[in-house]
Amino acid sequence: MARAATCAFVLALAAPAAQAQGLPDPLTDLPGDASRGRAIVLDQPRSLCVLCHAGPFPEIAFQGNIGPDLSGVGDRLTLPELRLRLVDSRRVNPDTIMPPFHSVEGLVRVGTQWKDTTILTAQEVEDVAAFLASLKGPSE
């Protein structure tokens, strides 16, 4: 019962943003490079991903569990859907705690050192999206 209620609620939230389920157009001319993307994802201070996510990253000793395990995420989400979640997850879930990686919209009291910059560049978003799209099949 609780499960069904949660699902209905989540789907209802997602519905109005349906047109924004994905960003089909790449942000850069240079196609994303999955191996560069992997290096970015595994670099915790740079991308923060493994702070919150686990995944098929055997070399990372401490992986977070705040977000879902990224294993097989390429089966669950398309490249445009992945790109959108990286650019700004708030466009899928307004209450998300996943940081907006390529948007400064609505941010409050950003440290001077980071003011008006995004966590990832457009090219980094493309590289990470290409890497995530390559994560197919069950966890290694």
Place this chain on the structure above:
Amino acid sequence: MIRCVTVLAIGLGTPAAAAGDRQSGYEIMGPELRAMQDDEAANPGMLWVTEGAALWVAPEGAANRSCASCHGDAAQSMAGVAARYPAWNEAGQGPIDLTGRIGLCRTRHQGAAALARDSRALVALAAFVTRQSDGLPIAPDPDPRLAATREKGKALFETRMGQLNLACADCHDDAAGGQLAAATIPQGHPTGYPQYRLQWEGMGGLHRRFENCMSGVRAEPFGAGSPEYIALEAFLMSRAAGLPVEAPAVRP
């Protein structure tokens, strides 16, 4: 349907802190760190407490008076004081935290030069005064003039900030108990400050902890002693009411 499964999985990964289910950061530490805090001989914070005890009886400033010359035996006069701060400062007509209060005694009552908030002497004095509340339940000052400060603190706690766009509450209410890489997210109760933090390799106050969490989300910190941090502290102490003071606490 796929999204449903994902969301349910997240729900499992982050047990939310239910009301009345409050837990000190002590509870989520490993057995070694808990033993370090519990054993006076092994607790590095005791060094600061001992230094504070010596400063308590040392005459200072133009008045050449010690804390003890006015307050007597700290075990009597200071028992429970740290457990109810921040308090209302009549002279300044505003809220004041314990460190600020001690600083005022130093300048106004001892006639001595002000100490920096994070100076070893002021941290040691605060550690010594807080030690006199060890094990006592946090009991916020009922002065109604503090209500507005607590409300401001609550609002700040719930405001998303920084490049990561996270509110204190996102982590310490909603994701408490979850793993942020190697760190288990605590509920963020200020039960043990000043504390010996391994990452600091030293003793520091609550506002220093706030600075760490704010720079963690890449927000512009408010600064130790700022009205914002005093408001956050006043709110967090009311949120932690009844939990025992840990003096000195040890944290990773």
